[in-house]
Amino acid sequence: MASTDHGTDLEVDVTKNGSAAAGAPPDPNDLAGLEAGLDALDSVQVRRTSLRETLVRKVLPPVTAIALVLVVWQLLVWAEVAPDYKLPSPSEVWGEVRESWLQGTLLDYIWTSVSRGLMGFLIALAIGTPLGLLVARVKFVRAAIGPILSGLQSLPSVAWVPPAVLWLGLNDSMMYAVILLGAVPSIANGLVAGIDQIPPLFLRAGRTLGATGLREARHIRAARLSGGPEAGLGLLLAVPDGRRDHRHLARSRHRPGPAAGAGPHQQQHVPGVPGHLPDPHRRHRHRPADLQPAGAEGAAQSRPAGHPLSVWVTLRRVMRTSPWLSSPHGSELSQLACV
Amino acid sequence: MATATATTDKVAEDATAVPYAARIEHVSKSFAGPAGRQLVLDDITLDVAPGEFVTLLGASGCGKSTLLNLVAGLDRPSAGTIGTDGRPALMFQEHALFPWLTAGKNIELALKLRGVAKAERRPEAERLLELVRLQGAYGKRVHELSGGMRQRVALARALAQDSRLLLMDEPFAALDAITRDVLHDELTRIWRETGLSVLFVTHNVREAVRLAQRVVLLSSRPGRIAREWTVGIPQPRRIEDTAVAELSVEITEELRGEIRRHGQH
The missing domain is CATH 3.40.50.300 (P-loop containing nucleotide triphosphate hydrolases)
Structure with missing residues (x-):
């Protein structure tokens, strides 16, 4: 390491560098050139995707899906499968959205939802993180509450709505209770899974570099859990994304009248895409799947998590929460270990 | 020596x-x-x-x-x-580079754990990448590199420990x-x-x-x-x-x- 003295000059001529080396191979030019060639042949071609490609690959499919749903929706309306107070037409719903925008109430609605979601998420994070760390690192705690946490995670958080309403009434604390009961176990479990699943190779590599004890926790385990900007963003997006639905679930119950009735609230009972895609603001979705922080898992897997289609999230969650359904995600293993 | x-x-x-x-x-x-x-x-x-x-x-x-x-x-x-x-320093059959860091940052982590001052890390990482003839790879993510390039980054990271063995x-x-x-x-x-x-x-x-x-x-x-x-x-x-x-x-x-x-x- 001592013999290269090129300092910070990055544009050092490769061939010169090679021949300047003490006792270099007879054909240093060859080696450098050879290597450059190999690198060029081998390396993964990473090029910026063109705008057109992005449109075709990323934008077109969801747009098609939305259009399809709108078409089916409109067809159902025309076929009059349900009275229009149950199934309003897309244009009526759009009118409603537009009206509340013009009245200046739409952003307010959205902000109430988002702020609640964010608050709930932050509180859940504040509780779930230490809890998860405790379960992951202390054997006794894991044996004691690990199975309960896993069990709670398998329970859709909507299941908490009736008891929460009974105990706390229809108010903010009830909604936070439901959010937390759904999110805290998921965040804790996600953390446990993330800590459990760290490949031993990374730990060995870290240890040889001198990352032991706290430094290991910080530079290897925590760094991997946060998983880079994509996963971090996913964690933030995916979780509050679903949180807001509780508000509308509650609101639609205690805010009767044509305005509420005209919206597709009723479609809350339709699972998956058709229920929420027609509404561009996705105000009225009912996505219990999202109440579980898919993001926490996404982060643990170093994978972006905030996918717009809840079907996918639901599928993932079903896979994740059913240990007997074998899936490539590793968290089941930890759940099995917990149970 | x-x-x-x-x-x-x-x-x-x-x-x-x-x-x-x-x-x-x-x-x-x-x-x-x-x-x-x-x-x-x-x-x-x-x-x-x-x-x-x-x-x-x-x-x-x-x-x-x-x-x-x-x-x-x-x-x-x-x-x-x-x-x-x-x-x-130790190199494995697998490159064992941390995928959440870029090639350069992998090397800088080794430097950091060795106690190299922050200002010196980047030039040193770039010097090491140059030593393994990967001067352009500083900002590359691990998955963007070929197998041979990954092993060379791993070698550079191992060299960053400045170990004699x-x-x-x-x-x-x-x-x-x-x-x-x-x-x-x-x-x-x-x-x-x-x-x-x-x-x-x-x-x-x-x-x-x-x-x-x-x-x-x-x-x-x-x-x-x-x-x-x-x-x-x-x-x-x-x-x-x-x-x-x-x-x-x-x-x-x-x-x-x-x-x-x-x-x-």
Whole structure:
């Protein structure tokens, strides 16, 4: 390491560098050139995707899906499968959205939802993180509450709505209770899974570099859990994304009248895409799947998590929460270990 | 060699104090297996001199990776002592780069853990990338690099530890033959430039002869030192050199003899 003295000059001529080396191979030019060639042949071609490609690959499919749903929706309306107070037409719903925008109430609605979601998420994070760390690192705690946490995670958080309403009434604390009961176990479990699943190779590599004890926790385990900007963003997006639905679930119950009735609230009972895609603001979705922080898992897997289609999230969650359904995600293993 | 490395205070001090890069004395290792305790390494005694390139060669089950882990300090011997000149750097068959960091940041993490000041990390990381001829790779993510490039970044990260001893655990075994051949040249060049000591584990006889000054053959179950060869063939060598081939044939015969013994009972 001592013999290269090129300092910070990055544009050092490769061939010169090679021949300047003490006792270099007879054909240093060859080696450098050879290597450059190999690198060029081998390396993964990473090029910026063109705008057109992005449109075709990323934008077109969801747009098609939305259009399809709108078409089916409109067809159902025309076929009059349900009275229009149950199934309003897309244009009526759009009118409603537009009206509340013009009245200046739409952003307010959205902000109430988002702020609640964010608050709930932050509180859940504040509780779930230490809890998860405790379960992951202390054997006794894991044996004691690990199975309960896993069990709670398998329970859709909507299941908490009736008891929460009974105990706390229809108010903010009830909604936070439901959010937390759904999110805290998921965040804790996600953390446990993330800590459990760290490949031993990374730990060995870290240890040889001198990352032991706290430094290991910080530079290897925590760094991997946060998983880079994509996963971090996913964690933030995916979780509050679903949180807001509780508000509308509650609101639609205690805010009767044509305005509420005209919206597709009723479609809350339709699972998956058709229920929420027609509404561009996705105000009225009912996505219990999202109440579980898919993001926490996404982060643990170093994978972006905030996918717009809840079907996918639901599928993932079903896979994740059913240990007997074998899936490539590793968290089941930890759940099995917990149970 | 010790004088050439006076740039690093602590390690250089050690280098002048100890006449070896690694000293393995009467080391045994046993693991608890299904059939009771199993002896994996039996009374291994081996020195690696400063600046020396030694390959450990053996069939599977000879405990060569176990021995490397012991030298790296990742595990403790059941008996015997191991002394190294500072904490050795270790390279694996898998690149073991952290995928959440870029190539450059992987190297900088090693520098940071070594205690290099923040301002010096980036230039040093870039210098190391240049040493492995990857000057453009600083901001690349691990998945953007080819297998050979990843191993070179891993080598740069290992070099970032500024250790006097580099342990390599079949680092090229997962690469294609062409890339491996080029990386042999590359490793030889870097070894000669840096004056590092290398303890290189492989099951590839040609690779062992191509790279090493000394080839140590381990027998299997338990691992014992069966025989040693000093390789006098001048560097740079090529894997297809006649001299390399001849010695490889001799070592292979010996290795096969060792393996046959296990089929006889």
